[in-house]
Amino acid sequence: MPDTADKAISEFVEQMGLIIQSEGLPRIAGHIVGLMIMHEGPFSLTQLAERLSVSRASISTNTRLLEDLGVIVRHAKPGDRQDYFRLGQQPYARILRGVVRRMRRARDVIESTRDALPEGMADAQERLQELDAFYEALTESFLNVIDAWDAETQGSTKQKRDGVRPSP
Amino acid sequence: MPDTADKAISEFVEQMGLIIQSEGLPRIAGHIVGLMIMHEGPFSLTQLAERLSVSRASISTNTRLLEDLGVIVRHAKPGDRQDYFRLGQQPYARILRGVVRRMRRARDVIESTRDALPEGMADAQERLQELDAFYEALTESFLNVIDAWDAETQGSTKQKRDGVRPSP
DNA sequence: TAGTTTGTTCAGTCAAGACTGAACAAACTA
DNA sequence: TAGTTTGTTCAGTCTTGACTGAACAAACTA
Numbered sequence: 001m002p003d004t005a006d007k008a009i010s011e012f013v014e015q016m017g018l019i020i021q022s023e024g025l026p027r028i029a030g031h032i033v034g035l036m037i038m039h040e041g042p043f044s045l046t047q048l049a050e051r052l053s054v055s056r057a058s059i060s061t062n063t064r065l066l067e068d069l070g071v072i073v074r075h076a077k078p079g080d081r082q083d084y085f086r087l088g089q090q091p092y093a094r095i096l097r098g099v100v101r102r103m104r105r106a107r108d109v110i111e112s113t114r115d116a117l118p119e120g121m122a123d124a125q126e127r128l129q130e131l132d133a134f135y136e137a138l139t140e141s142f143l144n145v146i147d148a149w150d151a152e153t154q155g156s157t158k159q160k161r162d163g164v165r166p167s168p
Numbered sequence: 169m170p171d172t173a174d175k176a177i178s179e180f181v182e183q184m185g186l187i188i189q190s191e192g193l194p195r196i197a198g199h200i201v202g203l204m205i206m207h208e209g210p211f212s213l214t215q216l217a218e219r220l221s222v223s224r225a226s227i228s229t230n231t232r233l234l235e236d237l238g239v240i241v242r243h244a245k246p247g248d249r250q251d252y253f254r255l256g257q258q259p260y261a262r263i264l265r266g267v268v269r270r271m272r273r274a275r276d277v278i279e280s281t282r283d284a285l286p287e288g289m290a291d292a293q294e295r296l297q298e299l300d301a302f303y304e305a306l307t308e309s310f311l312n313v314i315d316a317w318d319a320e321t322q323g324s325t326k327q328k329r330d331g332v333r334p335s336p
Numbered sequence: 337t338a339g340t341t342t343g344t345t346c347a348g349t350c351a352a353g354a355c356t357g358a359a360c361a362a363a364c365t366a
Numbered sequence: 367t368a369g370t371t372t373g374t375t376c377a378g379t380c381t382t383g384a385c386t387g388a389a390c391a392a393a394c395t396a
Binding site: 004005007008009011012015016019022024037038039040087092093096102106109113116117118121123124127128130131134137138141142144145148149 | 172173175176177179180183184187190192205206207208255260261264270274277281284285286289291292295296298299302305306309310312313316317
């Protein structure tokens, strides 16, 4: 009953669009990733456009975006002018790195605000400090996950992966 | 030089709008939180509207939203008909809980897709498994941060806070 | 040479949802 | 009673940015 399978696949591709969208990326980027999870590929730009019923312009823009994030990789087949795409290494960890970058920017804002704040506002300083500590804990936590992922997926060496980074 | 301070404050409020927006919440919600970090308050709905130069309707909607998330709390002053708002306990952890909820929903999608997928697609199954494991690690990691936060901020008891949850 | 194919870019359209103004109900005051 | 004040809700506007179609450059083919 391949009908059920097809339904499940397109449903998943659709949902991945929404999930990725909630991470602040375009929906089509999610569709591409979803499709590549379902089928290894590789896919040409035209194939992606047809399969997702979307303009080649959109595919071009979004493959570029995902490529910049390191989520997918582009490669050429010898004797074929088309570009082909497939998932890169640790695609999810790549997305996470983007989140870490966002948090670093947020912490910059906090820091410069703290610097500019006058003496009198001790309580505001305290709350800013609390917010910054929160971001710090979160960043630390993310990096743990990324590290663990790198070690597990990549290294056949399978080095330390105890879930906690060594305390500073 | 209170001018510099005012500038820093409104700059921060503005930036918090953008930061919160990148988390998928309305910009004004971020402005409210930002202002409350700068000044403890409490603020009435009218005060917030005036201070942020925004309609009372928007404030009403967004305070409601933040209240539902548990980020701010509403309370009454005796002999005053107005509602007053201020930051709640562990406001940032509350926002994080929302993220955890989103991830749980994503994992549900993954699971039902795996169930519906036919035998033949073993490699797709494998990639789905990988994605699910990633979400699992991330969720675990978030909950650690939330737990640690709860323990540190709230409990004077300061119970176990070793950075890792007990394995199931 | 002219004609394809492929990927990119850009101006324009469209949709989602944030925000507003106005109308409203509830609780108060004079 | 009529008139305020306060918070909510809803229809409508407006902004943001995703997506498209068309034009284009580059690399190929005949």
